[in-house]
Amino acid sequence: MTTPATEAPVTPRSEYEFGFHDDVEALVKLPKGLSREVVNTISDIKEEPDWMRKFRLKALDHFNARPMPEWGGELGDIDFNDIHYYVRATDRDESSWEDVPDYIKDTYDKLGIPEAEKQGLLAGVGAQYDSEVVYHNIREDLEEKGVLFLGTDQALREYPELVREYFTTVIPPNDNKFAALNTAVWSGGSFIYVPPGVTVDIPLQAYFRINSEDMGQFERTLIIADEGSQVHYVEGCTAPIYSSDSLHSAVVEIVCKAGSNVRYTTIQNWSNNVYNLVTKRATAYQDAVMTWVDGNLGSKLTMKYPAVYLMEPGAHGEVLSIASAGQGQQLDAGAKIVHAAPNTTSVITSKSLSMDGGRSSYRGLLKVYDGADGCRSNVRCDALMLDEHSRSDTYPVMEIDEKRVDIGHEATVSKVGDEQLFYLMARGLSEAEATKMIVNGFVEPIIKSLPLEYAVEMNRLIELQMDGAIG
Amino acid sequence: MTSPLFEIDALQVAVEDKQIVNGLSLTLQPGEVHAIMGPNGSGKSTLANSLMGHPRYTITGGDIRLQGDSITEMAPDERARAGLFLAFQYPTDIPGVSMINFLRRAISARRGEEIPVREYRQLLNEVLGRLQMDEQFVRRYVNDGFSGGEKKRAEILQLGLLQPLVAVMDETDSGLDIDALRIVSEGINTFHSDDNAILLITHYQRILRYVQPDHVHVLIDGRIVESGDASLAERLERDGYEPFMERTKAEVLSS
Numbered sequence: 001m002t003t004p005a006t007e008a009p010v011t012p013r014s015e016y017e018f019g020f021h022d023d024v025e026a027l028v029k030l031p032k033g034l035s036r037e038v039v040n041t042i043s044d045i046k047e048e049p050d051w052m053r054k055f056r057l058k059a060l061d062h063f064n065a066r067p068m069p070e071w072g073g074e075l076g077d078i079d080f081n082d083i084h085y086y087v088r089a090t091d092r093d094e095s096s097w098e099d100v101p102d103y104i105k106d107t108y109d110k111l112g113i114p115e116a117e118k119q120g121l122l123a124g125v126g127a128q129y130d131s132e133v134v135y136h137n138i139r140e141d142l143e144e145k146g147v148l149f150l151g152t153d154q155a156l157r158e159y160p161e162l163v164r165e166y167f168t169t170v171i172p173p174n175d176n177k178f179a180a181l182n183t184a185v186w187s188g189g190s191f192i193y194v195p196p197g198v199t200v201d202i203p204l205q206a207y208f209r210i211n212s213e214d215m216g217q218f219e220r221t222l223i224i225a226d227e228g229s230q231v232h233y234v235e236g237c238t239a240p241i242y243s244s245d246s247l248h249s250a251v252v253e254i255v256c257k258a259g260s261n262v263r264y265t266t267i268q269n270w271s272n273n274v275y276n277l278v279t280k281r282a283t284a285y286q287d288a289v290m291t292w293v294d295g296n297l298g299s300k301l302t303m304k305y306p307a308v309y310l311m312e313p314g315a316h317g318e319v320l321s322i323a324s325a326g327q328g329q330q331l332d333a334g335a336k337i338v339h340a341a342p343n344t345t346s347v348i349t350s351k352s353l354s355m356d357g358g359r360s361s362y363r364g365l366l367k368v369y370d371g372a373d374g375c376r377s378n379v380r381c382d383a384l385m386l387d388e389h390s391r392s393d394t395y396p397v398m399e400i401d402e403k404r405v406d407i408g409h410e411a412t413v414s415k416v417g418d419e420q421l422f423y424l425m426a427r428g429l430s431e432a433e434a435t436k437m438i439v440n441g442f443v444e445p446i447i448k449s450l451p452l453e454y455a456v457e458m459n460r461l462i463e464l465q466m467d468g469a470i471g
Numbered sequence: 472m473t474s475p476l477f478e479i480d481a482l483q484v485a486v487e488d489k490q491i492v493n494g495l496s497l498t499l500q501p502g503e504v505h506a507i508m509g510p511n512g513s514g515k516s517t518l519a520n521s522l523m524g525h526p527r528y529t530i531t532g533g534d535i536r537l538q539g540d541s542i543t544e545m546a547p548d549e550r551a552r553a554g555l556f557l558a559f560q561y562p563t564d565i566p567g568v569s570m571i572n573f574l575r576r577a578i579s580a581r582r583g584e585e586i587p588v589r590e591y592r593q594l595l596n597e598v599l600g601r602l603q604m605d606e607q608f609v610r611r612y613v614n615d616g617f618s619g620g621e622k623k624r625a626e627i628l629q630l631g632l633l634q635p636l637v638a639v640m641d642e643t644d645s646g647l648d649i650d651a652l653r654i655v656s657e658g659i660n661t662f663h664s665d666d667n668a669i670l671l672i673t674h675y676q677r678i679l680r681y682v683q684p685d686h687v688h689v690l691i692d693g694r695i696v697e698s699g700d701a702s703l704a705e706r707l708e709r710d711g712y713e714p715f716m717e718r719t720k721a722e723v724l725s726s
């Protein structure tokens with residue numbers, strides 16, 4: 001049963017523009033709570049192969065056995081029995097926009113999703129609404145070249161062997177409590193396969209929307225970039241403002257085969273009642289390049305540390321991360337790079353902002369295995385606070401077991417400087433305008449690595465958040 | 472009678488409860504150049520910053536008036552939009568913010584309306600050319616990694632673009648080699664007109680060879696102890712600040 005939410009959110013974020021919700025009955029909505037029965041029902045609904053059901057049930061045992069992490073953020077408030085683990089709004093996966101129900105179409109229209117595809121800015125679009133993918137489409141010429149871009153459920157139906165070959169090979173079900181949870185109840189997500197030597201020239205984008213109250217979204221994304229291929233995938237996320245919390249716990253696995261180049265860009269703008277606990281990891285083989293661009297604005301609590309495991313010589317991993325925490329938010333974001341082979345290189349650049357009492361942290365791990373000589377890595381994390389009552393921390397951890405490496409590290413925590421403000425104000429800029437300019441400058445190194453439309457969007461979202469914070 | 476362009480009236484300024492400027496008065500008429508000369512620590516930067524409204528400098532007495540209106544209570548940005556300009560002794564760097572973006576915002580703020588792109592580009596190229604600065608210069612981040620000389624030139628660039636009514640120049644000459652000093656001075660002279668006024672704050676007399684002052688004031692311990700014409704600067708060059716400081720000490724003792 002769908003109960004429309006009251007207007008009063010727990011955490012006000014007046015400037016949040018996507019806080020509306022569609023007030024409709026879901027087609028299928030499992031009762032709240034997590035059990036073997038729920039997991040079996042999800043598997044039944046999806047008519048999955050048996051191996052997947054076994055995976056799920058084993059993962060559920062892992063989830064139940066693991067304690068809650070005691071670091072990162074306040075997880076104690078999550079009541080796993082107060083969550084709907086599967087909510088399906090519509091009948092089936094659609095590849096024609098016309099067939100998507102009108103109210104969902106309206107939602108995506110408001111979010112500007114089909115527009116970008118029409119304008120030819122994207123090579124493909126996917127849209128997930130609550131638990132299921134409601135739309136996906138890919139440019140014909142890419143389809144002809146063998147590029148696959150579809151919902152992970154559909155991929156499991158149409159390419160079961162391909163999915164089985166890679167599923168959980170990057171992130172095992174017992175990796176951490178939330179990866180286990182995702183493996184048990186996963187639904188939706190994107191599946192991408194790019195054949196050897198194929199370049200997807202403009203981004204593929206997926207859009208994740210939570211609509212129902214008290215629900216958990218557990219999408220599962222798997223990207224396989226075959227040898228010498230190239231792809232850029234972009235995901236965006238929003239949710240309505242409800243008076244109770246939602247859970248988003250995704251798993252994203254990426255395999256970058258020799259010589260491939262994968263870029264994964266996230267613009268996370270959940271409403272401030274979403275727990276966003278995501279495991280993202282890529283393996284990069286010989287001379288492959290993997291880049292995570294991670295923009296985090298919304299959510300009540302985010303814990304997310306995109307990882308790259310550099311498995312063979314010449315692989316390069318890069319994480320560019322922005323987190324901007326406002327009132328009532330805690331963003332614990334960062335990066336993890338593992339140098340498991342010689343002559344691998346990595347760069348981590350992180351910028352965290354906090355304002356209006358918000359809290360953001362950088363948490364990073366750089367690991368170099370013994371024998372991985374000739375590695376180079378550069379880590380730079382900067383934190384900027386806009387006022388006295390906000391908080392920023394950095395927790396950079398390095399485990400270097402090899403001597404012949406070149407590691408650079410720099411971390412700063414600062415407040416918007418009086419001297420910088422005075423300088424800009426002495427040139428006629430108002431305090432608000434001056435603050436925005438300083439903040440824009442602070443995040444510039446990351447923004448400039450985004451494609452133009454996303455750079456504009458990211459700047460806009462940060463400014464919107466600042467409008468709420470500095471008035 | 473119309474009011475003077477800029478008046479500093481018995482100004483007192485404190486930093487962290489320490490009184491630095493002690494009742495300083497000065498009147499600038501349109502078209503005038505005044506030089507304030509003082510040794511290190513005499514309160515030159517304190518004066519300059521407090522005129523612009525730096526929050527760390529507390530005005531404990533007196534008044535500042537621009538075109539007859541008090542600006543003492545105004546925030547720095549209001550003062551700037553009203554036509555006051557400070558060329559900083561130590562300009563602050565703002566990483567990630569390009570000069571070209573910043574300057575456009577500043578000009579638009581000063582004018583109260585957005586400067587059209589085309590006009591902006593024209594104006595920018597004209598002033599850059601005058602200061603013998605490369606066009607690529609404005610692609611850099613504000614003061615970030617600038618050499619001492621580049622920072623000073625960037626201040627003069629802003630002076631030329633913003634066209635204030637009153638320009639306070641805090642040791643713009645320090646740290647410049649002779650060629651840079653000449654270019655910077657020319658920048659100031661080009662800006663200067665019958666409608667604006669310049670308060671040139673300096674430690675040394677050498678910039679006054681290029682920018683001719685109408686009046687010279689000697690600042691010791693936050694007070695103007697002597698005022699005169701350009702010849703006063705020459706006297707300072709010859710005898711140093713020592714005689715004035717001796718005198719101030721004697722006066723303080725006898726008072």
Ligand SMILES: Nc1ncnc2c1ncn2[C@@H]1O[C@H](COP(=O)(O)OP(=O)(O)O)[C@@H](O)[C@H]1O
Pocket residue numbers: 486487491509510511512513514515516517518527
């Ligand atoms: N921010 C400050 N905090 C504490 N003392 C200051 C500060 N600024 C200036 N002062 C003090 O005020 C006096 C005058 O300094 P300043 O105005 O910088 O002189 P000048 O520019 O003539 O060298 C000095 O004694 C200096 O130590």
Ligand SMILES: [Mg+2]
Pocket residue numbers: 515516517560642
């Ligand atoms: Mg000084």
